[in-house]
Amino acid sequence: MGFEISAEDKDLTYIILPAYNEATRIRPVIEEIARKGYKMIIVNDGSSDNTLDVIKASQKKYPKNIFIYSHIINRGVGMAMQTGFDAVLRYNPKYVVNMDSDGQHSVDDLENVLEPLVTGRAQAVIGVRPLKDMPLSRNFANAIMNLLTRIFYRVNVSDSQTGFRAITAEALKKIEINARGYLISSEFIREVHDNKIPFEEVPIKTIYTPETQAKGTNVTEAFKILIQMIKHQF
Template structure:
């Protein structure tokens, strides 16, 4: 698959420290179709992203990860790419792994998740508290109607064009529960789903971002409410 057929969506909230490096890392690997969604940042995320000659969508207020991903995927669909990839802004993903999540789409899969837990060496690198939290959210995702996979909360994913269209039609989540909801929508629509192992770059900065125990509880409650209503 040509890299011009791929659009990469980067949700970003107060990421002025890393956004330029993240964009440049992707461009260095030949990925030029990049959409940054500035989710109501209070720093210079928007300005720094604009300097990198990418598409930048801007939320006036912070809507959350789900809101940012929804906006980015909808924007990508306007260009009719073959594949849409989501990629975290904080530097934890390797641009080399984009190819890993894209390849199965060309083989007929609808939705691919990059797992930080499939490779034993990578698993050792993940802090214990995150491993436990991920296991809990994997189980919750499954019990509430999603696919059971090893890393439901991974931010590196790929969707086919048709799968992405279906996702945004049904997506309700605005915040971190979006990662689980993607898998619930996928199961409901019988998407062909695959996991592939990816590398994770843990730094003090990336470790300070993302989910924690409180966030995990909120994810569970919001998913439960979606299930009930």
């Protein structure tokens, strides 16, 4: 039997989901989270499809669990997360989780990433994806990004590009995120490390479909992140 979060802690947990053109994938994800009794902040990042309408429809079903903020134009996952982090602090949370809205992450892993925070072992957690499940191109880009994170940010982690992370509100107030795009993953790790926030890696399941593979850190994104990392050195 795995870890079970108390009703009180669950009530103080908020999940941030950045969403860009996820109309066909987001509904099962958010409704499953809502059915589990968690509250979530969804940031629609200027989607050009009807993602916002899909989220609004789910909000009607679960008005107490879903809070929506929407960017009028697309600004990247990093910006959506910045909006999410700023928004979530208005609700006085205790724990903040961040996961992808495309169904790549399993909602069942929520308790796994929350467990180190709730038990007090850590104040920040990253969900580590199993390398064997990762497509080859993604695996290669991820290996490069882990190396770059180690070189530029001096932090050694097994999965620097994961979108599944959790942090206590107390720790969240200490970190400063400036990344606009996918650099956010490495920047989050750097901030946690630099602020000496107790940190843990937790293995998570990843569901890869052709659609989810099209997004995320591929070689092109890795190159963009490298440019930004160099820029951040000055």
